[in-house]
Amino acid sequence: MKAKTSPPPRLKLNIADWIRKWAMILPEKVAFVYNDAPVTYRALNNRINQLGNALLDLGIQKGERVGVLLTNCIEFFEVFFACSKIEAIFVPLNFRLAGPEIAYILNDCTTETLFFSGEFTDRIAATKGEIPVKTGRYIAVGDPSPAWAEDYETFLSGHPSREPEIPYEKNVESPHIIMYTSGTTGFPKGAVFTQRKTFFNILNANIYYHVTPDDKIVVSRPLFHSGGLLVDSLPFLYKGGTVILKRRFDPEELLEAVQRYRATVFETSATMYRFILDRCDLGRYDLSSVKLYYTGGEVVPLPLLKAYGERGIVITQLFGQTETSTVTWLPARYGLEKMGSVGLPVFHGEVRIVDEAGIEVPANRVGEVIVSGPILMSGYWGHPELTAQTIRNGWLHTGDMGRRDEDGFFYILDRRKNMYISGGENVYPAEVEKVLYEHDGVKEVAIIGVPDAKWGEVGKAFVVPKVGAHLTAEELIRWCTARVAKYKVPKQIAFVASLPKNAAGKVMKHRLRT
Numbered sequence: 051m052k053a054k055t056s057p058p059p060r061l062k063l064n065i066a067d068w069i070r071k072w073a074m075i076l077p078e079k080v081a082f083v084y085n086d087a088p089v090t091y092r093a094l095n096n097r098i099n100q101l102g103n104a105l106l107d108l109g110i111q112k113g114e115r116v117g118v119l120l121t122n123c124i125e126f127f128e129v130f131f132a133c134s135k136i137e138a139i140f141v142p143l144n145f146r147l148a149g150p151e152i153a154y155i156l157n158d159c160t161t162e163t164l165f166f167s168g169e170f171t172d173r174i175a176a177t178k179g180e181i182p183v184k185t186g187r188y189i190a191v192g193d194p195s196p197a198w199a200e201d202y203e204t205f206l207s208g209h210p211s212r213e214p215e216i217p218y219e220k221n222v223e224s225p226h227i228i229m230y231t232s233g234t235t236g237f238p239k240g241a242v243f244t245q246r247k248t249f250f251n252i253l254n255a256n257i258y259y260h261v262t263p264d265d266k267i268v269v270s271r272p273l274f275h276s277g278g279l280l281v282d283s284l285p286f287l288y289k290g291g292t293v294i295l296k297r298r299f300d301p302e303e304l305l306e307a308v309q310r311y312r313a314t315v316f317e318t319s320a321t322m323y324r325f326i327l328d329r330c331d332l333g334r335y336d337l338s339s340v341k342l343y344y345t346g347g348e349v350v351p352l353p354l355l356k357a358y359g360e361r362g363i364v365i366t367q368l369f370g371q372t373e374t375s376t377v378t379w380l381p382a383r384y385g386l387e388k389m390g391s392v393g394l395p396v397f398h399g400e401v402r403i404v405d406e407a408g409i410e411v412p413a414n415r416v417g418e419v420i421v422s423g424p425i426l427m428s429g430y431w432g433h434p435e436l437t438a439q440t441i442r443n444g445w446l447h448t449g450d451m452g453r454r455d456e457d458g459f460f461y462i463l464d465r466r467k468n469m470y471i472s473g474g475e476n477v478y479p480a481e482v483e484k485v486l487y488e489h490d491g492v493k494e495v496a497i498i499g500v501p502d503a504k505w506g507e508v509g510k511a512f513v514v515p516k517v518g519a520h521l522t523a524e525e526l527i528r529w530c531t532a533r534v535a536k537y538k539v540p541k542q543i544a545f546v547a548s549l550p551k552n553a554a555g556k557v558m559k560h561r562l563r564t
Contacts, residue, residue, distance in 0.1 A: 062220040065245055065284075066102075066135035069095045070213070072290045079263060081287060083311060084124050084295045091290070094127070096211035101132035103209040108163070108187065112137040112218050115159045115228065117183070118274075119143040119152065119166040119174070122297045125191045125202060126273050127283075129165050134226050134245070136216055141228045141240075142274035145170065146475070146535040149177045151238070155230050156181040159240055159431050163187040165202070168194045222246040228431050229276060231372040231476065238481075240431035241373045248280065250424040251375040254396035255285035258368075258379045259315055259342065263290035267315045268307045270296035270322075271474075277347050280375045281368070282317055301326045305335045312339035319474035320350040321506050323358070323365065332361055342382050344368060347474055352390050359386065367392045369462055371448055373427045373440070377401055377419070378460045391459040392452075399423035402445070403454050413456045416463060420445040468559060470499020470507040475537045477509060482540065485533045486511065486526065491519030496549050496557045497540055509540035512562055514548060521545065 072079065073095035082089040110116065116138050120126045126142075133140040141161055143152055152173065156164070157180070164183045166174050168190050175196065188199035195201045227243040259265070267286050271278035283293050294311050296303060299322050308316060316337075323345060326332070343358070346368035358365050364385035369392035370376040378401060380393030395401040402410050403417040411417040422445045429437035440447055452462045468479050479497035486495045494514035499507040515521045523543035530539040550561035 063222040063245055063249060064134060064137075064220050065226065065248055066098060066131040068288050069098060069131055072287075076263060076290055079290060080292050082124055082127070082293050082295055089124060094124075094131075097128050097206070098131045098135060099211045099213055100206045100209045101128050102135045102214035103212075104205055105132060105136055105138065105163075106214055106216070107209065110136065110138050110163060112216070113139060113225070114163070115139045115141050115161040117141045117143055117156055117161040117164040117166075119145055119164065119170050120191060120273075121145055121167055121169075122269070122273050122278070122295055123167075123191070124295070125165070127287075130279070136214055137218070137220065137224050137226065139225050139228055141230075142279070144230070144272070144274050144535065146537060148532070148534055149173050150533060151535065153177040153180045155238055155240070156183065158238070159228050163189070165189045165191060166199075168192040171196050171199075222249070223428075225428065229274075229372050239433060239436065241427040242429055242431050244428055246424060247375075247427065248284070250398045251280050252285050252288045254376055254379070254398050254425065255281060256289060257397050258344075258381060259285055261285055261289040261291050261315075265289070265291040265315060266294060266311055266313045267291070267317065268294045268296060268304055268311070268313050270299040270304055271318060275347075276370070276372050276375050277317075277319070281346070281370075286315075299325075301329045305330055305332075305337070308340060309336045314339055315342050315344070316340045317344040317346075319347050320345050320354060321474045324354060324506070327354075327357060332363075337363075342366075346370065346376070346392075347471070350390075355389050359389070369393070369460065371450075373446060374399075374421050374425050374448070376425070377421050377448075380459070384459070388457075388459050391455070391461050393460060394458060395460075396425065399425045401460065403452055403460075408442075408445075414453055416451055416453050419448045419450045419452045419460070419462070421448060422446070468498070470509070472499070472502070472507050472509070472537050473505040475535075477507075477538050479509065482509065482511075482530060482534055482538050485530055486513070488533075489526065489529050491516055491521045492526075493517075493519075494549050494557075496559060496562060498559050498562050500542065500563075502541070505537075508542065509538070510542040510544065510562075511540040512544050512546050512549060514546055 072091040077092035078090050080088040081091045081094045116133050118129050130140050160182050162184045189205050190199040191202040222245050225242045226245050228240040230238040230240050269282045273279050286293050294307050343365045366380040366382050366385040368376050368379045378393040400422045402420050405411050405417050426446050454460050483495050486492050493516045497509050497511045500510045502508040550558045
């Protein structure tokens with residue numbers, strides 16, 4: 051009689067295991083430097099365990115959403131890894147968002163627990179009656195700590211630093227992040243990441259970073275973005291490296307930190323690279339420790355790359371989006387030969403350029419970039435129809451247009467149809483147009499991105515006023531500022547009698563650019 055075979059065991063990989071294992075292998079190795087204070091892997095793991103046990107005692111269960119509205123800080127990582135360890139779902143919030151935008155996200159994914167910086171107290175207090183966060187589950191990090199919230203350090207105190215005991219089996223397919231990205235439909239969408247997706251994203255990054263425990267990176271990108279968390283920070287923590295964490299980007303501070311701590315990898319947005327050239331004398335800084343310079347997240351002007359090349363600094367590009375993290379990566383050895391290219395498909399991922407019928411096009415033919423492999427999100431939280439539109443037959447359709455040269459290197463020619471990037475932040479005009487349509491004096495509106503010397507691109511709104519309305523640009527800018535993040539607010543307002551439309555009545559935005 052043939053013996054029964056048991057099903058293969060499920061992989062029990064957990065992202066938080068990285069910190070636990072480095073705490074055993076190199077306990078005194080520095081994981082972070084923040085405000086010039088070092089944090090070892092052992093100390094970090096103990097804090098993560100304390101928080102994990104505190105969350106379990108609070109009643110947080112597997113799959114529950116935990117919101118985080120924090121600037122760059124060590125506590126951000128403590129919450130991230132603690133959620134991963136107990137398999138709660140981490141929901142990072144863009145701290146630049148206005149109160150109504152934060153409320154939308156928290157309601158969309160039914161977040162009942164919220165960690166927030168004391169500096170955002172007023173913003174959260176104004177939305178308390180509109181969000182699903184439960185009494186007793188507001189946790190304030192730093193001062194001021196309002197009476198209706200628990201102080202973070204008090205919340206941790208008294209809880210053991212031993213590994214949390216969870217009453218369920220770990221699963222690599224468990225969701226552990228919902229990262230929100232605005233969309234062309236005018237509302238934010240929550241991209242769901244599994245532990246497996248994050249693991250393969252980090253494997254891809256390490257192939258290009260070549261990280262060892264001796265490597266260091268200065269991270270000043272916001273951690274609520276895929277770039278700051280998944281591209282910059284986690285690859286170094288996976289390999290036992292060191293993250294020099296900055297609360298915000300400042301050109302001089304960034305260069306001084308690279309020099310002081312002998313950072314080996316330098317990664318920031320094109321906008322920030324531009325600020326560095328504008329404000330700093332690179333010759334004053336010793337950057338000899340840096341072995342790799344990278345950028346991604348927005349279209350990078352060739353003149354910027356050439357300006358750095360003239361100074362002996364070769365910057366290579368990567369390309370990705372929230373739903374996939376990194377899709378292509380230009381190896382450093384091709385930085386000059388293939389300048390302007392976003393590189394080759396990542397090791398654990400497949401990339402194609404296809405036509406409107408989904409058929410792969412020949413080299414140097416323009417088409418849509420589509421992606422497959424373990425780096426894809428599992429879908430948009432609560433939006434199965436939108437997920438099905440985006441991921442078809444196992445391929446995620448990015449909406450970005452590009453081409454592949456005869457050597458297999460990819461080039462991005464244009465971003466999604468209407469999106470623009472201002473200061474490294476994605477802005478989707480439909481979201482802001484929706485806000486302007488709520489103004490009593492606005493009949494029609496269309497927003498496009500226009501070049502800006504400081505921010506790369508800014509919004510320009512073309513507004514058709516209602517009959518009898520006496521609108522001013524200042525009034526509409528104030529209207530937007532009260533309802534959306536500052537970087538989304540159009541910097542230019544043009545009043546027009548009508549908008550150019552096609553036969554179907556759709557606004558032809560390309561006509562606005564002429």
